[in-house]
Amino acid sequence: MASSAVFAILLFVAVAAQSAIGGQLVCEELPADVCAFAVSSGGMRCVLERTPEDALRCQTSAVAGARALAGWVETDACVRACGVDRAALGLPVAAAEDRRSLAALCSPACQDGCPNVVDLYATLAAAEGMSLPALCGAQKNAGGNRRMMAGMAPLGAPVAAPVAAPVAAPAPCED
Template identity: 80%
Template sequence: MASTLTAAFAILVVIAVAVQPARGAQLACEELPPDVCAFAVSSGGRRCVLERTPEGAHRCQTSAVGGARGLAAGWVETDACVRACGVDRAALGLPVASAAAEDRRTLRALCSPACWDGCPNVVDLYATLAAAEGMSLPALCEAQKKAANRRMMMAGMAPVGAPVVAPAAPPVVAPPVAPPVAEPPVVAPPPCEEW
């Protein structure tokens, strides 16, 4: 009985090891459906891009842009990251980083902690494309954060990350006290004459 379990376990391990590389090697952009194409990375490490055929249909193609370093090849971006980063899976071609930089809402979403910290694939794509256009995504995010803080301060709100403190009340100043004035001496009325 023990040898049967050991043999079964060994077979499962062999299958798992054999299937793992094959599973990762199967992701080809051209085989992806259009609704998950954008922001995917092929097994060859190239980014997938949604394009329109001459007939007007959408198809997924492999682009010349490489995927994020450190991420596993064969990556399909999650819907949660697409929402957090404010990007559109239905957009044709590679995104234009300068257009994202001009759109405050998109830039705010790309620079948000949810996107920046949780979606390295999307951040890497936009950082790579921004660098190709002569821009720095981290610098754009820092400028966006400072501008947002400045707008909040002008509106009387605490900037992001600042401690919330009650507004200081103006100092209470007592009204000035006049120096004592010497009162004139009390003069007794003249005696009354009797009639």
């Protein structure tokens, strides 16, 4: 419970600091505890990184967030609802490593209430040639069917290219 209070205070300080500097959210000015799943006022995603001295710091990434999310710091409730880890370094892995992670990411609480997390994972999935909405739809339609999920590559996993049937060489012409 104490960590929730500390997080709430840090979030309040970050938002107050943002207001005091004219509404500009700068990743490098965010505390490490609120860095992940934040989007700077310039629209770039914030990432948590480790310094050479082994300290954690917030940095601006080269990955853009949705335009409507500029200046966004994700809530602790969304982090829990979507099953994501605010302490992860760098950009999160696009993979939902297991069905439980995909279920949390596809849950109505996450999909309907946490546009920042959904946008990030949809962007990461698209970069891997996959569609988060399609994966969520398949998961919902399968109703937890293990066979369906086992046959589907997780988000972020390499997807095998379709293999064409071998083509027979043309028969030699006889004159």
